[in-house]
Amino acid sequence: MAAKTRMVDLIARKRDGGELTTAEIDGFIHDYTAGDIPDYQAAALLMAIYLRGMNRRETVDLTLAMAHSGDTLDLHDVAPFIVDKHSSGGVGDKTSLVVLPLVAAAGAPVGKMSGRGLGSSGGTLDKMESFAGWSPTLTLPQFKRQLADIGLVLAGQTHDLAPADGKLYALRDVTATVDNRALIAASIMSKKLAAGADAIVLDVKTGSGAFMPTVAAAEELARLMVEIGEDAGRRVVALISDMNQPLGHAVGNALEVREALDALRGGGPADLWAHCRAVAGHMLLLAGKADSLGAAEALVDAARADGRGLAKLRQLVVAQGGDGRQVDDPDRLPKARYVEPIEAKQSGYVTAMDTAELGWVCVRCGGGRLVKSDVIAPGVGFLLTVKIGDHIEAGQVIGEMHADDDMTLQQAQRDIPAALTVADDPAPPRPLFYATIDGEKN
Structure with a gap:
């Protein structure tokens, strides 16, 4: 067993602007995941990283250590090619609820691990829990079986996949260490690498409601994540999208679910649909379902128009214990x-x-x-x-x-x-x- 990490030394060196070695980063992630490092020391290191930053090598080391802090999922015995997407967080961003079922309905299996609300941004799992009985908790065999059965999984962080990120993600939320480029990149990409996706579309937000306030900062984050994905042998595309105003009209969990259902039925705000159409199109393009973005977006349009996208969301809700009647009748969703x-x-x-x-x-x-x-x-x-x-x-x-x-x-x-x-x-x-x-x- 590796010697316990001497956290005081790591905190002091990063506080003073120094670099952490690969071994030190590996040791910190290993020991924190094992419960041998208390939250207050992990929070101190997060704050030092937030203030001093991490270089490219440190960020890649942190990402890989987090990705390998538990099991890594190989899904190729279930589907030959898995596509995933991730948003860096935004107000009113219910994109996953629209995009994932449309992409799966168009024939590209989607296996996604999502997070809770972070800072002022809502979380996909929190939104989905508006469906009575729906659970994001799946074992790895359940994850793979559902992917094989319906081609779509939306799961939360498990104790087996990237457990270090699950712990750090919650800690960052309550210690004002969310909006740091290295920590965001490591969190997003560690989940993606652990969850076994072959191709990933990253929706990187910029503006007054995003962790990256400027387009230049968002592009830096996007390039870093694309590079990390390439280093790990994944196909990655990043879209820099606007978050200077909420996406769509609804902000709040059940309200956003209702708006997503409207979009899948052919309605909803125009900006929400245009955004979802582009993200879904890029996912289908990466998955090889079309030879151009225009052709991929036409597949998205067809999956919405004939109801396959809405039907796929209903399958997802029911497969994970939710009440499918709320998909058909949104008035059954929670109300204030x-x-x-x-x-x-x-x-x-x-x-x-x-x-x-x-x-x-x-x-x-x-x-x-x-x-x-x-x-x-x-x-x-x-x-x-x-x-x-x-x-x-x-x-x-x-x-x-x-x-x-x-x-x-x-x-x-x-x-x-x-x-x-x-x-x-x-x-x-x-x-x-x-x-x-x-x-x-x-």
């Missing part, structure tokens, strides 16, 4: 006690949004976690129906608040309009995507 309008406070053009603050409004209402032990209220959240570039009038209804108590309801009705910048002159609408990065461009 109070539903009240959100009104604009001034007239003018919406020129910017503090999207992170909008995410925190949902968290403070019970739709996310301030500490690890918080229990999420699935029905709370809000609809915000205006976008950057829109003109609004004072007193105009710009959304709808869903809350479980009067105090958070009234506070949210003040906080949401305050998160919008309104000016006399219009601002151009925001693009959905800024860049596409793949291995050929590195």
